[in-house]
Amino acid sequence: MIFKERYREPTLELVLPTMLVSNVFLSAFYERGGFSLLGVVLSMVPVISVSETLAFSLGLRNVIFVTGDHLYNESIISFLTTPVRREELFAFIYFSDVVVPVLLWAFTTALYSLLSGVPVPPLLALTFVVGYFFAENLVLLLTLVFKSPGVSTLVSIFVLGGVFVFGDAGEYFYALQGEYGKIFALSFTNPFVPWIITALGKDLYQQVEVGVAVDGFIAALTFVLSFLKFRGLEV
Amino acid sequence: MKGSLAFALGIALLSLGLVSINAHVTNTQVLSKEMSLSVPPTAYGELELIENATNVTAYVEVVHNGEKSIVRLDSVIPLTPGEWVIAPYQEAYSMNVTRVINVTESLSCGNVTVQKVIHEEKLVESRNATYPIYVKMSVTKMNLVEDPSLVEALGLVLTVLGLALMLFERARRP
Structure with a gap:
């Protein structure tokens, strides 16, 4: 029931083929980049990549405007009173809200990469997946804290936007200054910046790995916090 | 629902196979x-x-x-x-190089060594x-894909199958 509510008739039919077809940018960037790593990295940056953006926005829509809306108009009570344990209910909601879009993304991108023969480095895919969970879990926590779709939209725009914009600016600044050691501290805000620098010929894989690890840690932390928040939810 | 999903995926695969x-x-x-x-x-x-x-x-x-x-x-x-x-x-x-060589010339007043520039x-x-x-x-x-004809065929099959399923679902609905 939870799954059907989120993926009603035209949603999957629109999202899945669009994700699959929009991966043509992978081929196009790869060709433009002279078949180098830079093309693949650029085409996998969220916002440039249509399918990643779609997965992000689908997840955010589910979290804020479906779950958040249930919390706001208190129709979540009918879910909470069903004879299902809260842990299971949280698992269902989390799976269909957050995990399904990234599974769709992983399926379409793996299929396209297989069909077209463009190699995507596993660490690059992992960077996106971990960053996705980082953003979605943070927004889920904010939604559970504020219990209002409007407030959580604005707060998540400011929080995520601030993290990405200022983190990026800092990373590019240190990269231009040549202080690559300082990128370790900022790489969690956007590991794609060290990826781009790596593709341009500087070896910053360690920074990427540290960034992904910190992202994963924050994602796990916010996941646990939002689970605790959901378990103690009183409406 | 399954029919329309298969139809949409079929069209997507068909376009991936046809476009380059x-x-x-x-x-x-x-x-x-x-x-x-x-x-x-x-x-x-x-x-x-x-x-x-x-x-x-x-x-x-x-x-x-x-x-x-x-x-x-x-x-x-x-x-x-x-x-x-x-x-x-x-x-x-x-490469055109210039070289300086010493040449001994016999003159009437004796032997003289002169330097000569030669091009070689x-x-x-x-x-x-x-x-x-x-x-x-x-x-x-x-x-876009390694084997366009295979993907085209797959897309065509999925499109037809999806269309048939859609019609079937519609016919069964009261």
Whole structure:
């Protein structure tokens, strides 16, 4: 029931083929980049990549405007009173809200990469997946804290936007200054910046790995916090 | 629901099989040391190896999927999929050099040693690429998928199947 509510008739039919077809940018960037790593990295940056953006926005829509809306108009009570344990209910909601879009993304991108023969480095895919969970879990926590779709939209725009914009600016600044050691501290805000620098010929894989690890840690932390928040939810 | 999903995926696969990128993309690099290139199986094009200086004969070592060949410039090679490694092999050019030699001349008043400047042409051979070698890769066509006909067939099957399922579901609905 939870799954059907989120993926009603035209949603999957629109999202899945669009994700699959929009991966043509992978081929196009790869060709433009002279078949180098830079093309693949650029085409996998969220916002440039249509399918990643779609997965992000689908997840955010589910979290804020479906779950958040249930919390706001208190129709979540009918879910909470069903004879299902809260842990299971949280698992269902989390799976269909957050995990399904990234599974769709992983399926379409793996299929396209297989069909077209463009190699995507596993660490690059992992960077996106971990960053996705980082953003979605943070927004889920904010939604559970504020219990209002409007407030959580604005707060998540400011929080995520601030993290990405200022983190990026800092990373590019240190990269231009040549202080690559300082990128370790900022790489969690956007590991794609060290990826781009790596593709341009500087070896910053360690920074990427540290960034992904910190992202994963924050994602796990916010996941646990939002689970605790959901378990103690009183409406 | 399953019918429409299969229909939509079928159309997506059909379009992936039918469409290819036809924009002409060129990429020129100067060969100074070994360079490698990995070409996906979907790209079609050619590789031009150019030496601009007319008095220079240059040779380039081209390794394609482990097969080594030595190519005399200028040349055009079809860009086939796989790993390419291109490295300068040898260059030869003639150079006008001036040399000062001591010549002993016998004159009536005795032997005199004079210095003479002579011009001579010398063939220089080296392993370095002193004169720039250009590697121009031009891709004329890039398919989106490795095997377009297979993907097209798959897409067609899915489209027809999805359409049939959709009609079937609609007919069963009261």
